[in-house]
Amino acid sequence: MTGTGFTADRLLLFGATGDLSQRMLLPSLCALHADELIDPDLKIIGTARSDMSDHEFRNFAREALEKYLPAERRGGLAGFLNRLSYQQLDATQLAGYDELAKKVGEPKQGLAIFLSTAPSLFEPTIKGLQHAGLDGAHVRMCLEKPLGTDLGSSCEINDAVSAAFPEDRIFRIDHYLGKETVQNLLALRFANIMFEPIWNAAHIDHVQITVAETVGLEGRVAFYDDAGALRDMVQNHMLQLLALVAMEPPGSFDATAVRDEKVKVLRALRQVATGETVTGQYRAGAIGGKAVPGYDEELGKASDTETFVAIKVHVDNWRWKGVPFYLRTGKRLPQRVTEIVVQFRFVPHSIFAGKGATMQPNRLVIGIQPEENITLSLMSKVPGLDREGIRLRQVPLDISMPDAFVGQHRRIAYERLLLDLIEGDQTLFVRRDEVEAQWRWIDVIRAGWRAEGLAPKPYTAGSWGPSAAIALAERDGVSWHE
Incomplete structure (x- = not known):
């Protein structure tokens, strides 16, 4: 049992009573169990500060599954619950780790650990695992974001983890990479002959990436006010999406080849110039006809944290x-x-210009959420005799992923990522050099904001952000896709 070449038969979940566990981890694992995709011998051990018995944790899990997992995906629920056990732990106290190790027992194949805790607990947790012997060659570690608040703190976290685990046994999650349509972006580019020859500056005018939310703070007050939109969304999710769009074709679909090409893109990002970013903070408004408070009202104080950011980015390569x-x-x-x-x-x-026809350029729209779909707009002739000229119109070719693959479940992104963690496939996880390249670029932007004294511009909730964000694109003759 060395390296990554084992399928874990123990899964240890830190933060097992938290929101992520209830909404994503437990439902994903139950769905994998229902589809018989995880080994019957896999045992799942939860740990957190709460004091619970195994029975109480199973009841807790049942309630979460009934709330967050559709009934048709809960097959064999009793069998799944029987996989679960629980050990109370204060992650800062070494003494508790010996009992945790006893609860985990001796894996026949290997142990996968999922760390869904505050980053401040990463280092003491690693020390505790080492103390209890839960860091051997048969153990792999998965880390949930946030992985630091800047390059320095990210390096501290990675240094602490790498003191116990080599890079080939560290799995850093960005759950966007588990989404079906994100993975389908690679299939679209590299499994179809018509796209890759035109996927370059000679044929593409620009690319837009939008991640829009209707929600406000939603119980993440302390975290979000410290982070802001740039660190919460751009540093990880959006830069990963950009890297997948912009990467060169890898030699094969394996972890090293794919991640080598992504990191080349991240290192080629040009330093953002003055005037190429816009920040905003929402004020009271309405979403879907319902009045919502402003950020400062939700927070209970004034703040200079951005809840909106728009950036013009350049990738400096051929x-x-x-x-x-x-x-x-x-x-x-x-x-x-x-x-x-x-x-x-x-x-x-x-x-067709001499016949009075106007044309629009082709556009490819890859929808990731809430609907997973791909739309390619083509120019087509409007039917008619054309006695007064030819008319052309954009016609969309729509591929709705659920419709294209009838009978396939719409899976939670964490299903694939947890399965890959258990089986040891790092392809859809983020490597350390990627994380650090992302932070280097983000830190320069934040330093520029501080130097300029840039304050977020107010925008009304229910709008598409500050008007300056519209101007950021329109001064280049570009309109945001809405």
Whole structure:
């Protein structure tokens, strides 16, 4: 049992009573159990500060599953609950880890650990695991974000983890990489001959990536006010999406090849210039016809934390020379949507111009949430005799992923990631050099904001952010896709 070549038969969940566990981890594991995708011998041990018996934890899990997992995906619920056990632990106290080790027992194959705790607990947790002998060659470690607040703190966390685990046994989660449509982006690019030859500056005008939320703070008051939109969303999710759009074709679909190409993109990001970022903070407004308070009202005090950010990004390499990537993300926007828009250039010459026809460039829209779909807009002739000229119109080719694959479950992103953790596949996890490249770029932006004394511009909840974000794109002749 050495290296990553084992399938774990023990899964240890830190933070097992937390919100992530209830909403995502336990439902994902139950769904994998129902589909018989995890070994019958896999045991799942939960740990947290709460004092619970095994029976009480199973009841806790049952309630979470009934709330967050559709009934049709709860097959064999009793059998899944029988996999579960629980050990109370104060992660800061070494003494408790010996009891935890007893609860875990001796794996036949290996142990996978999922750390869903505050980053401040990472280092004492690692020390506790080492103390109890839960750090051997048959153990792999999975870390849930946030992995620091800047490059320095990220390095401290990674140093603490790497003191006990080599890089090939560290799994850093970005749950966006578990989403089906995000993975399908790679299939779209590298499994279809028509896209890759035109996936470059000669044929693409610009790319937009939007991650919009309608919610406000939602119980994340302390964390979010310390983080802000740039660190909460851009540093991880959005830069990973950008890397997948912009990466060169890897030699194969394996962890090293894919992550090598992503990190090249992240290292090629140009330093953002003055005037290429816009920040905002929402004020009272309405979402879906319902009045909502402003950020300062939800927080209970004034704050200079940004709840919206838009950035014009450049990737300085041959493929993307001169192609801007426009990123925007924010809270209390009009709709919940995550999408990638690839805007192609105009055809070099219109043969229809003399006939009065107007043309629009092709556009590829990859919807990630709430709906997973792909839409390619093509120009088509409007039916008719054309006695007064030819009319052309954009026609969408829509691929709705649920419709295209009828009978397939719409899986939770964590299902794939947990299964990959158990089986030891790092392809959809983030490597240390990726994380550090992301933080280097983000830290420069934040330093620029401080130097400029940049304050977030107010925007009304239910709008698409400050008007300056619209101007950021429109001064280049670009309109945000809405």
